[in-house]
Structures are given as structure tokens and as C-alpha cells.
Amino acid sequence: MNSARSRWRAVLLRHESVLLALLLAEILFFNVAGARFGSLNNAFDIVRHSVEIGLLALVLTPIILTGGIDLSLGSLLGLCAILFGKMWRDGGMPIELAAGCTLGIGALAGALNAALIAGLRLPALIVTLGTYSLFRGLAEAITRGVDTFTNFPPVLLALGQERFAGLPAQGWAFALIAAVVWLLVHRTTSGRAWRAIGFAPEGARYAGLPVTRRIASAYVLAGTVAALAAIIYTARVGQAKADAGTGYELLAITAVVLGGTSIFGGIGTVHGTLLGVAAIAVLNNGLVHARQPREVAGMLTGALLLIALTLSAAARGLGSRRG
């Protein structure tokens, strides 16, 4: 009895539970305050609008778990989007091949980050600050800032705009990546290694973990998925331009941190990140339905982050005092 109760309390006091409660509160609130917020179509809008940032947040989770950071993902999204468009329109590639090559480019870009961070052991913040400018700069240079790719074939546009088996098509891609990342983080040795590195990189090295390889794999995964996000973005908006994905890296980092991942590494879950993405997406969408001005969204996202962190710290304090 007693142990069941304390287990129950431990679950309740977890960061994810606090966040889930906040998310439910948001949903209930907007359902009362906003017209048509609770409709199925709106749920699909929320999914469509949050897939790209959600993908970036998913793959940022392992990186942040290792104590790293990747600021270049939004810029990489932009670069991949325009290269995707360029290979298809100017290179004459079939759209499927162009998509495949784009994923390869994303992986290569991720490998560049990985080589500098894991190989040369340079600080991730500085390396990705560099590639943040480099990738966006390349995208702008290639298009000279004005070239826009458009008129994509229907098969691509369907990925961003149509439904597949009842759900927005990109929702399936997101679910797949979410499942893969969840399994990687929570059910494989890679996941345990990422956490161990985040806790104590030198300790992990002495423990015989392949630290370099594990860190590198997180950045390559992130690059590849950023390329996927670029393809989905292009399909949703119907155009690829050099400014695609501007600012997405910060939104994704916000979602990860809101989801309870420690920015110092070592602690965090993928389902927490998913809740973080959902909490931000619902807030942004709900405000529109409640007819609140858009500028409030940024303010409330910040407030949400601070409230979630405070509540969860308070809950932890409660747990440790009584436990």
C-alpha cells in the first residue's frame, strides 16, 4: 500500500506529468475560449504546423543529452530546402532522387558538425554557431537571396498538404521518427551512452564507451532529420527559399528544455520533448482561435517555460523532502 502510494506520487511529481497537466489545462482553456479549437481539422492544423520544429526538437534531444547543442539546424533546414529545389528544378532529378540526395546532404552537414565537435573536441556551441552562419550563408549565396523554387509536383505537395490514412501525411513521418528516436534514447546502448556522456564525458571515456562515435552519431542523425524537415517544409509551403526555417533552432531548443531535458546533459526524455513540442504548438494555435494577438504567443511561450521549470523544481523538492 505504502510503496504503491509513493510510486504513484513519484509518477505525479515527474516533470513530464507536470507538463502533461499544463498541456491539458491549455487544451481545456482554449476549448472554452476559442472557437473551433477542438475540431479535428484544427488538431490536424496543429500537427502540420509543428512537424518541422518537432522533428528538430526530437533529434536535438540526444544532442542535448550528451551535453552538446546544435544551433545550425534551422539554417541547415534552409540550405537543404533550396538544394532540394535546385537538384530537382535545375539538376533535372526526379523528385524522389532529389529527396534522397537531400537526406544525404543533411547527413554530410551533420557529419561536419560531428567531425569538429566529436573529432576535434571543439565546443559545440561555437562550432554550430559557425555552421549556423555558414549553412544560411550558403543558402543565400546559392540563390543570391532571391531565387525561389516552386511548382513542385503533386506527389511532393501531398506530403505536406494532404491526408494519408486519415492523418496529415507528414504526421506519419513524424510518428516514425519519434518512435525511432524514442527507441534509440530509451532502449539502446546508444541512448545509455548519450546520457552517460552528458553526466560525465571523461568518466564515460574511462568506462570504455566509444564517446567520439556516440557523440558523432547524434549530430549526423540531427543533420539527416533536419534534411527531412526541409523536404516536409517545402511540401507544406509549396516553395523553397533561402530563409526557410529561420529561427527554428531556438524554438526546437525551447521545446526540448520545456520537455525537461537538462541543458547540461545527462537528464531528459523523448516523451518529455514531445510534450514540450505539443505544449508550444497548442499555445500558438489556441491563441489564434481565442482571437488573441499573435505577439502574445512569444510572451506566453516564455512564461510557459518558466512555469513548467518552476513547478517541476517545486515538485522535485516536495518529492525529496517526503521521500
Add this chain to the structure above:
Amino acid sequence: MHRFLLIALCAVSFACQKSADRDALGGKKLTVALLPKSKGNAYFISCKKGADTAAKELGVDLIFDGPTDPDPAKQNEIVENWITLGVDVIAAACENKEGISTALRRARSAGIKVVTYDADALPDARDFFVNQATPEGIGQALMDEAAKQIGPEGEFAIITASLTAQNMIEWQRHIEAQRAAKYPGLKMVALRPCDDKKDLAQSEAANLLGAYPNLKLIMAICSPAVPGAAEAVKQAGKAGQVKVIGLGLPNENRAYVKEGVTQTVILWNTLDLGYLTVQAAVATAKGTLTSGATVLTAGRLGEIKVEGDQIVLGKPFAFTRENIDEFDF
């Protein structure tokens, strides 16, 4: 964990249920959604002022929302939210022509009427485009204003953004056509590019003042060049002697206009643009404006010409010392 999932599912199903018995938005009042390129832009805030007037006159609800950050996908998201919200008509100023067209087409296929204003979408993504000014109208207004300032004879120079920009070339072509037809005594002595930069426009204008002592007027046809030319004229001590006119925004020229350095700033009346946009949107939603129409009765603006799928605001507007304080953008 699965207990929480259960609670979450209950909440979501409750949410879906609840909205099913509340469908339309606040009864029968028409809802017009007005999308600016960016929300904080004073130009669009000024358009909104006119739009508010029209909405009040017509008794419709007006939603005004637009991007506040530089994410180019934001306009699409706003439009998609409006589709779900079930607005009656969307009026959009398009930042990314091709990109936004995707969302606007969706809106149309959901039965929402779409008009564009200020910057058009692709023609199949909207019903009508409220065109603030044609190149011909702008060219003629600039040339007429020049003649009004310096009379039938004399020299003038043009400062442009670049010699290759499409819109600049077109405006200049119409300026020249109007000059040849109506003011053959006026002579354009120089055409200088300023790369759309104020400081370059200022040094070009200073050069012109030195090189052409008989110069009577500088016409600046890109917006940074108007204050640039004015500053050069002011520093040369030739305010009033060499007139400055141009295509620009009231705020950045206000001081020069009030000092009498710049005589006239030409643009369109943004209040009227917002007003006409809402008038056109409501007429389209009510079915009183359909394709093939040649005229739109637009409240205080009277009868407005419809050319094909474009509704033309009419003659550009001249901002002068007398009226410039009515505008803030």
C-alpha cells in the same frame, strides 16, 4: 504512464465533442480576415486604419493578424488557421507569392473567398487583386508633379534604385512617355542609380547639383533616395531652389517636407487601400462582386474601376506639407 494517456484521451474526446455543437463563428455577421506582410509594419497599420472604417460601415467583423517574426511559413500558418476558424473572406498582402498561394488555394477550395492587396498572389489563388497603383499611374503622377513644380521648361534628373530593376524600368518608361506627350520642354539630363541606399543617393544628388547648375528638380523613384536627395539639396543650401519630389513613405520624408526641402512625396493613400480592400472582400463574399464585373461601388470612394481580376485604387496620392501629418507610416 498509461493512466495519464487515458486521461489525455478523455480530455481530447471531450474537446472534440464540445466543439461539435458550436459551429459557426458568432452568428451571421460576416468575418473578414486581413493579413499584412508583417504585423508591426507601420504601412500595414495604416492600411488597417482604413480597413477598420470600412468594416464599421459595412457591419462586418475584422480580424487583423500577421507574422511578427521573419519565418516565411508564418503567413501560410495564419491562413490555415483561418480556414479552420471558418472566416468568410481572406484579404492577403503576400510576402511570398508562390508559398502563400498554396494556402490561399486551400482556402478557396474550402469555400472561403480570397482577395489580395498590396502584393498579389498567383492569379489562380485569389478572386481579385486590389491593385494600389499601376506603373502607368505612378509614372504619370510623378511627371505631372514635376511639371507642376517647375513649369513647362527646365532640366531635371532622376535617381533610381538600379538600372536593371524591373519595376524601376517600367516606372521610368511611363515617366518618359508622359514627358514626351505632355511636357516636351522639360529635359531629363541624368539618370543615376543609388543601389537602393540613402547615403549613395545623397552623394549622387550632390554630384548632380555640382554637375548641372541649371538643374531645377530631382525626382527620386526609390524610397531611400527621396530623403537622400533632400539631404544633399539641404546641405548644398539649395532648398526650394532645386525641388525634390519622389516615390516614398511619409515618415522618412516628413521633416524635409515640413522644412520645404522636399515638395511632394508620391505614393498611394494607404487608408484608402485598406478601406477598398475590405469593401472588395465583403462584396466578393456577398456575391455582389463576381468575375466579369467592371465596376465596384466602394462606399466613400464611390465607383471603382475593375479591370479583369484587378480592382484599381486609382490615382496615386500626393503627400505635401498640408496633409502629411494625417499619415503615420
